[in-house]
Amino acid sequence: MAVAVGVTAVLVALLFARAGAATHLVARMQPLRAFQIVYLVMVLVLGAWLGERVLRGSMRRWVVAILLLAGPMLVAARVAYPDSAHIEMPWAASRNPWVQAFLWVREHTPKDALFALERDYINAPGEDAQCFRAIAERSVLADYSKDGGEASIAPRLTAEWAAGQRAQSNLSEETDAQRRVALQPLGVTWMVLDARAMTGFDCPYQNSDVKVCRLR
Numbered sequence: 001m002a003v004a005v006g007v008t009a010v011l012v013a014l015l016f017a018r019a020g021a022a023t024h025l026v027a028r029m030q031p032l033r034a035f036q037i038v039y040l041v042m043v044l045v046l047g048a049w050l051g052e053r054v055l056r057g058s059m060r061r062w063v064v065a066i067l068l069l070a071g072p073m074l075v076a077a078r079v080a081y082p083d084s085a086h087i088e089m090p091w092a093a094s095r096n097p098w099v100q101a102f103l104w105v106r107e108h109t110p111k112d113a114l115f116a117l118e119r120d121y122i123n124a125p126g127e128d129a130q131c132f133r134a135i136a137e138r139s140v141l142a143d144y145s146k147d148g149g150e151a152s153i154a155p156r157l158t159a160e161w162a163a164g165q166r167a168q169s170n171l172s173e174e175t176d177a178q179r180r181v182a183l184q185p186l187g188v189t190w191m192v193l194d195a196r197a198m199t200g201f202d203c204p205y206q207n208s209d210v211k212v213c214r215l216r
Contacts, residue, residue: 001037081129096127101210113138116140118172119171122144142157176201
C-alpha cells in the first residue's frame with residue numbers, strides 16, 4: 001500500500017502541482033492523506049514486532065529504543081522551531097515573544113475584535129508557526145499559508161483570501177494612512193506589527209519582536 005500510494009502521489013504531483021498553474025486541483029485531491037492509514041499500520045506492526053522479538057521485558061532495551069526513536073524527532077523539532085519550548089507546563093510562561101503577544105491579545109482585547117497581521121506572519125523569524133487564532137482566540141484576516149490552503153480546497157473563499165493578502169501585504173512597512181485605507185473597509189480594529197514598525201497608533205503592548213496596536 002505504501003508503494004502504491006507513493007507512486008500515485010508522485011504522479012499526481014507531477015501532473016497537477018505547478019507553481020504557475022491557474023488552479024491547484026492537487027490541493028483539493030490531497031493525495032498524501034492516504035498515507036495516514038499506512039503510518040498507523042506501520043507504527044502498530046513495527047511496535048508490536050519490536051516489543052515481542054527485540055525489547056521483551058528488558059527495561060534497558062526499552063529506554064534505548066525510546067531514545068533512538070524520540071531523539072532524532074526532538075532534534076529536528078528544536079532545529080525547526082528554535083524559539084519555542086518543546087516541553088510545556090501549564091504554570092510556565094512561554095518564552096516565545098509572538099506567543100506572549102498573542103496571550104496578551106486574548107486577555108486584553110474585546111472578543112469581537114478583528115485583527116490584521118503580516119500576511120505571512122506564521123513564517124516570520126522566531127514565530128515558529130504559532131497560530132494566532134488558536135492562541136489569541138480572536139478573529140484575523142486571512143493569512144497567506146494556512147488560509148491559502150483552504151482557499152485552494154474551496155475556491156469560493158479565494159476572493160476573500162485575496163483581499164486579505166492585499167490588505168496585509170507589507171503591513172509593518174506602510175504608513176498609518178496606508179493602513180487605514182487598506183484595513184478599515186474590512187472592519188479591522190487591531191493590528192500586530194513588527195516591533196520596529198513606525199506608527200502613531202496607540203500600541204498598549206510591545207516586546208522584542210512585535211507590538212499590538214489599536215487601529216483608529
